[in-house]
Amino acid sequence: MTTRIADLPTPCVLISRRILESNLQAMAERCRSLGVRLRPHIKTHNLPEIAQRQLHAGAGGVTVATPQEAALAARHGVRDIFVAREVADRVDLCALLDVARSVHLITAVDSVAGAEALAEVAAAREMPMAVRLEVDTGGQRCGVATLEALTALARRVLALPALRLEGIFTHEGHVYGAADHQDLIRQATAAVQALGAMGAGLRAAGVPCGEVSVGSSPSAKTATDFRGVTEVRPGNYVFNDGMQVANGTARIEDCALSVVATVISRPAPDRAVLNVGSKLLGSDRGKNASDTGGYGLVLEPERQVLTRLYEEHGVIDAATGLRVGQRVRLLPTHACIVANLARTVALVDDRGGVVEVWSNRRYA
Amino acid sequence: MTTRIADLPTPCVLISRRILESNLQAMAERCRSLGVRLRPHIKTHNLPEIAQRQLHAGAGGVTVATPQEAALAARHGVRDIFVAREVADRVDLCALLDVARSVHLITAVDSVAGAEALAEVAAAREMPMAVRLEVDTGGQRCGVATLEALTALARRVLALPALRLEGIFTHEGHVYGAADHQDLIRQATAAVQALGAMGAGLRAAGVPCGEVSVGSSPSAKTATDFRGVTEVRPGNYVFNDGMQVANGTARIEDCALSVVATVISRPAPDRAVLNVGSKLLGSDRGKNASDTGGYGLVLEPERQVLTRLYEEHGVIDAATGLRVGQRVRLLPTHACIVANLARTVALVDDRGGVVEVWSNRRYA
CATH class of the missing domain: 2.40.37.20 (D-serine dehydratase-like domain)
Incomplete structure (x- = not known):
């Protein structure tokens, strides 16, 4: 029965199968039309059942926030995971590297001290780690804010044999604080363009920066210029919610x-x-x-x-x-x-x- | 090692054994000196290990908020449980009564409709349920606000053979919004006195109301007059936190x-x-x-x-x-x-x- x-x-919490599938398809199509890779942030659900549907709909890998979330995803068969938050404590770095044994793991770096701590643990294990450098495009949270600082950090990372520079990224979550829907489109586009410009600047300085990755559902849906960007990491789009309705996305x-x-x-x-x-x-x-x-x-x-x-x-x-x-x-x-x-x-x-x-x- | x-x-989350034990002892002593029973609200921790320490320190039973928390406490050996929130849906009532099979369970009622829904399920199972009537002493959440309404509800409950009237209670959580520490003492004392007066009023109207129970750590610690009150249900006192420090308790x-x-x-x-x-x-x-x-x-x-x-x-x-x-x-x-x-x-x-x-x- x-x-x-x-x-x-x-x-109790319900998920509409029909709307979930429709949201997955819509974002996959949007990414294809933009010519960017999709690496959804699965902290929105932390459910392997939805992660598998996202991969099936065309995502190349997933994004998580913590070593614990990475371990959970790896246990459930996800093979390409980006931990989009810096890890700095030795115990936490060891937990992170434990996950990297079995999957392609990329982690976040935004400081020389953080890069060196990661490199030390990675070198001791003889396990080179892929990293992306975080850029602050307006959120005033983590990330370097200038091309000068980014270039200096990239050069330091390139000099550490235990690290492999795999790209740059930003989380433009500040767009949720936009004044209205038009302002959200403006802020999202500005943040996406700012990261694209950072990537171009790095390459002009002779640093091959790899992926240029932005993240947030409102900007993935509304930004009008993705030049220079290779990847998006929306999370909330699988469900949507009151905030997305309020801001018009x-x-x-x-x-x-x-x-x-x-x-x-x-x-x-x-x-x-x-x-x-x-x-x-x-x-x-x-x-x-x-x-x-x-x-x-x-x-x-x-x-x-x-x-x-x-x-x-x-x-x-x-x-x-x-x-x-x-x-x-x-x-x-x-x-x-x-x-x-x-x-x-x-x-x-x-x-x-x-x-x-x-x-x-x-x-x- | x-x-x-x-x-x-x-x-990671740490609990200091020394401070935990000191807090448990202090509240147990406070209750002895006030001459009131202690029925701690264990939603603060939901840990059987702490519930057992509370019972050992002199608590006669525990308080929880939901049928699920009651089931968890019962599974871990707690035998006397008060669910201090109304339950009204038929599926939820059945979950509640499942717990009542193995422990002394008391539940909350604040409306005739709620009492009748509970009585119907209890009667169908031939399992009389102990209830306490909720009184609003200023929080403007659940609970009846006047002695007239309380008396009418009590009479309706007494007329339902499947229910046993076991007492009245309030949650004076609004004291957390007091302007300052002196105002908190004033509001806590007023709420405790208000419930004591409700109990006296019920008895004067010929209704034997049983327990008269107040709940909140700040009021258990600071209220200056517990006349007419038989029980307190503080929760947070086992840990304390920034809010308790801010409000001076x-x-x-x-x-x-x-x-x-x-x-x-x-x-x-x-x-x-x-x-x-x-x-x-x-x-x-x-x-x-x-x-x-x-x-x-x-x-x-x-x-x-x-x-x-x-x-x-x-x-x-x-x-x-x-x-x-x-x-x-x-x-x-x-x-x-x-x-x-x-x-x-x-x-x-x-x-x-x-x-x-x-x-x-x-x-x-």
């Missing part, structure tokens, strides 16, 4: 991940309380163009905003038409956080059937 | 849980980036008196505030004295979230040794 969504305890009907919760209390005429809180939804709200106005949007039975969130409670302060015991379906503000927090997610069809249940392997 | 903290990969040296992270980047003279973000620390900041001013406080090598947090990055925007590769120890803003997100936590002694490693069973 088929399990139905109605049989699942709440809160997805419609509600493009959102594959939703949460079913139950109304557990109607303590006042205008207040409804759901049995879902930050321990499943996270507390991200986005900002500026990406601000959803709340912590989640009830889609059914009618549109309502989660205005307050506690660990296990979600409050709608201007509630209408909900009764205790009723199930609601809601769109999370930030899908990556939900997939990380959910114990399981259910792949569902359009008729209310559960096709598969996937387990979060973060703890495996 | 003993594992050392220095051998653990970063980021704990000192930094009372905080048992800390996180060790590594500096992975120094991209600008005043900016340092750590390899820890919201996927371990959460993004809570507290508000008003409980606002820590950031997303975590670096304790060693020197005090610095995490000003920006991404999923896997933490940024210090006015950094001093940190170098790439250096380990730092930091105090999280909200310890409950960290314990929920961590895959494992290490119980440590004062000499840098790891005594035990406990696994998060949320996914087991």
Whole structure:
């Protein structure tokens, strides 16, 4: 007998098979039309089942954020993995190199000290490591900000026999803070162009820099000039979420991940309380163009905003038409956080059937 | 050979055995001196190892938030469990009653509709359920707000043979939003007194209400009048955290849980980036008196505030004295979230040794 969504305890996380597949195809086609390789960031789901679908749809490899995520992907058969965050501690570097034994692993470097620490561990193991240099294109997080600094770092890396310079990359996540959709397109295009220019500058200085890689779903979808860029690393596009809807890079009907919760209390005429809180939804709200106005949007039975969130409670302060015991379906503000927090997610069809249940392997 | 903290990969979560035990003893003594029973909320840790220590220190039972947490506690030998959140969906009610087969389980009710849904499932299984009625003492979340409404609900519950009225309770979590420490004491005392008065009012109306239970670490520590209250349900006190330090109900040296992270980047003279973000620390900041001013406080090598947090990055925007590769120890803003997100936590002694490693069973 088929399990139905109605049989699942709440809160539960659903993934629409139809929308997921449509999102995978759309991004694969977009990359083909742009002439760039696709290396999706799988921190959005950390599910081997989706990683395999992404590889099948044309991705050449995947992106992860941590040595632990790399190990998880490698255990599940992914063979080409980019860890897009610097690793600097000796214990963590050893964990990273353990993964590199069995797969093609690339890691991130943005400082001479970081490069030397990695090179020391790699040399001791006689295991040369592929690295990409991180460039800051406006996020003011990690990464070198000038061509001069980038060139100097590249030269230092080239001088370390244990390292192989494999490319440069940026994460232009600051586009989520754009003022509006037009500003997002402008910022995304500027960041992509800035990295392309860095690649050209490096080559002009005599450094063969390899891949030139940008990452973020909004910019992969909207940037208007990818000259000089060879790869994109969008993550969220597989699901989309409230932030993507708010900033205009997805419609509600493009959102594959939703949460079913139950109304557990109607303590006042205008207040409804759901049995879902930050321990499943996270507390991200986005900002500026990406601000959803709340912590989640009830889609059914009618549109309502989660205005307050506690660990296990979600409050709608201007509630209408909900009764205790009723199930609601809601769109999370930030899908990556939900997939990380959910114990399981259910792949569902359009008729209310559960096709598969996937387990979060973060703890495996 | 003993594992050392220095051998653990970063980021990792440490619990000081000495401070944990001291916190357990202090709360147990406080409850004895107040003449109230202690039923700690174990969502703070969800670790059987700590629940057992709490029971050993004098707790009569535990509090959880969800049927899943109740099942986890029951699987690990806890025999008296209060689920302090309403359950209303039929599938969820069945999950709850499955737990009640093997332990003394009490659940929360704040509406006639909720009581009737529970009674229907309990009657069908011929398994009478113990319930407590939730009172809103200022949090504006769940709970009835007036004695009139409480009395009416209690009478309806008494008329349902499948339910046993076991008490009333409140969660006065709104005290975390107090303006300052004095205001927190004032609000905590007011909430505790309000529930005590509700209990007295119910009895005056001829309803024997049983336990009168308040919950929150700040109020258990600071409220000055517990007349009419029979039980407290603090959670966070086992660890304490940045919010408790900010609102004056704990000192930094009372905080048992800390996180060790590594500096992975120094991209600008005043900016340092750590390899820890919201996927371990959460993004809570507290508000008003409980606002820590950031997303975590670096304790060693020197005090610095995490000003920006991404999923896997933490940024210090006015950094001093940190170098790439250096380990730092930091105090999280909200310890409950960290314990929920961590895959494992290490119980440590004062000499840098790891005594035990406990696994998060949320996914087991």
